[in-house]
Amino acid sequence: MLILRTLSRYSLLLILLASNAGAQDAVPRSTWWRNEYASGSIRGHRAPARDFNGYHSRSWGKNNGATVAGYTSIVWHHTEGVQNTNLVAMALEHRFVKRFCDIGYHFIIKRDGGRWRTFQGTPLGFVGSHCKGENCCRRTGIGRIGIAVAGNFNRDRVDSQLLAEMTRLQDVLVRRYRIREIRTHRLGSFAVNRAGDARDCPGRNMVPVVTSLRRRAESQVR
């Protein structure tokens, strides 16, 4: 029994070491920055060519690069933009227009060369900027993981490959962080931010998908 317990602890440690804070689950920031910086600029701010990992501001901007004690929920968003969105432009907009310390989401799923792929946003462990006043509990330090799907899902539809990618990413995160709650941002009965805002993230066509992902997570954690 002791051997079994030691073994399972050891394998948990290996899993944690291998996870590298989510980098292998998504295209790393350094990779997409290198691929996309040439076409990414916004309102006079040109993207620097250097690695985005050196770009995370811990000294200014909302949330100041604060870290979390853990995560218990995932919040699904859409970007309301194009499906092959330029992530460097998104990063610059979030930092210089919205005044976040970093790109607001932890992951962005976008169209890349004809298929949906997951890209790393704010590194896991940091507080995101994706649901106003709800990104991290001040008392417990427990945060919410923000995932955005590029597109406008009031109009666009979730195809089977996108659903498979959303499910894959959610499964990894649910297991790793023992996520108990799957939420939407503003639309639907389990939205995080609702009152007083007419915006409808993550889109009408995404709400039923998140509903089924929510049921899936509930059955996994129990």
Ligand SMILES: [Zn+2]
């Ligand atoms: Zn949103």
